[in-house]
Amino acid sequence: MRGVASVEQAVGMNTTSNASKHIDGFEDTVKDFWVSRPRRPRHGRKLAGVAAGVSNRYGVDPAVVRVAFVVLTVFGGIGLPLYLLGWLLFAEEGDETSGAESLVGRGRSSMSKGFALLLCVVLVPLSGWAFAGSWIDGGAFIGLALVVAGVYLLHRGRGHARRPEPTGYTAGYSSAIGSAEQGAWGAPVIQAPAEWDALGADPQGWRLAGAAEPAPPPPTEPSPPPRRKSKIGFATLGVALAVGGVGAALAVGGEPWFTPTHVVGLVLAVLGAGMVAGSFLGGGRGLLWLAVPLSLLGLAVGTFPAEDFRGGFGNLHATPSSAEQVLPRYDRTAGDIRLDLTELSGTAPVETSLHNGAGSITVLVPRDADVTYTCEASLGNVDCLGREGAGLNTPAIRGVDTGTAGTGGLDITLTARAGAGNVEVLRD
Structure with a gap:
């Protein structure tokens, strides 16, 4: 009826049953996704129910959806x-509308308007951080494009099934209209219930001639046969290991783009694509146990920037005897670096930098040298000619130390930076 349709359009809720619905074109797909968007369940959710709602709507393993958010x-x-956007735009089961729509008066929601407004406020800086502070250039745009493409394909392939039923205000209004018909000229005409008998006789004991036979119940669709498990998990694992191995080899070899953060991101991208494919073809759930710790590793690598730490693994000890033998840069991915400058001869100035991903850095300088230093450790202790610091991401220590004899000694400029480890600059 028109009254019901207008109310359903006003509150923006979906009233389509689980029957199949043909969707044509991109615009129709987007519109149908909006009117039949997932609902956040009250049970079986971990936080707000966004991942569980997407899982219930499209028949995807909820673990895959949660890992996708982490990746x-x-x-x-x-x-x-x-995730915050889904929290705002997906209505909870039993609500008339979502929290965002309740802010503009389009129905009632169990989410308070104050909390919905708070989510909107938090969403703004988070979005700015995602698009401006990504540790992979363009990563936010790539991730958003993958999400849009994935949701579009999911809705095209599975949008006709598992459509949420109307709840809350829409369902109640539809029920009320079902028991009252609007007359042609005025007030609604109340329909008598089907079990009411004006003659007071048993409804089963008499029957009017020419009465229409009750419509037979609609045939139930047979449940689809179980999908055969595919080998997508093994194939994805092989590709991920190959990508990780080649990326790590190129990173150790000094290729500029293949930093540890980029390698972790590439492997996570392969695992994510494999889990999405596995949700369609079956299989791939075991990739979760690799994706979760790798995601934590990615967070750790992002916290301790390792873009400048190359040079391989193992300890590096050097004792140059002249300024010409001092390298402009000493690098290690993991291991200890020890540079002894106490054997230097001559008066030529010396400038060098030391970078270590995981391990300690120790530099020995002559007693009478004039040292200009910059020392930094993302996680560890710093002791630079008597100036100390410790902790996580402590500010860099900078200064000039002229030694015991005052100015006029050998001029040395040092930069020492460690990801996880101690940094020491000591006098002999």
Whole structure:
């Protein structure tokens, strides 16, 4: 009826049954996704129910959806803003409308308007951080494009099934209209219930001639046969290991783009694609046990910037005897670096930098040298010619130390930076 249709359009809720619905074109797909968007369940959710709602709507393993949010958070930072957006735009089961729509008066929601407004406020800086502070160039845009493409394909393939039923205000209004018909000229005409008998006789004991036979119940669709498990998990694992191995080899070899953060991001992208494919073809759930710790590793690598730490693994000890033998840069991915400058001869100035991903840095300088230093450790202790610091991401220590004899000694300029380890600059 028109009254019901107008109310359903006003509150923006979906009233389509689980019957199949043909969708044509991109615009129709987007519109149908909006009117039949997932609902956040009250049970079986971990936080707000966004991942569980998407899982219930499209028949995807909820673990895959949750891992996708984690991967999108690490691979570009877009995962958190998307989760908050789903929290705002997906109505909870039993609500008339979503929290965002309740802010503009389009129905009632169990989410308070104050909390919905708070989510909107938090969403703005998170989105700005995702698109401006990504640790992979363009990662947020790539992640958003993958999400849009994935949701579009999911809705095209599975949008006709598992459509949410109307709840709350829409369902109640539809029920009320079902028991009252609007007359042609005025007030609604109340329909008598079907079990009411004006003659007071048993409804089963008499029958009017020419009465229409009750419509037979609609045939139930047979349940689809179980899908055969595919080998997508093994194939994805092989590709991920190959990508990780080649990327790590190129990173150790000094290729500029293949930093540890980029390698982790590439492997996570392969695992994410494999889990999405596995949700369609069957299989791939075991990839979760690799994706979760790798995501944590990606967060750790992002916290301790390792872009400048190359040079391989193992300890590096050097004792140059002249300024010409001092390298402009000493690098290690993991291991200890020890540079002894106490054997230097001559008066030529010396400038060098030392970078270590995981391990300690120790530099020995002559007693009478004039040292200009910059020392930094993302996680560890710093002791630079008597000036100390410790902790996580402590500010860099900078200064000039002229030694015991005052100015006029050998001029040395040092930069020492460690990801996880101690940094020491000591006098002999």
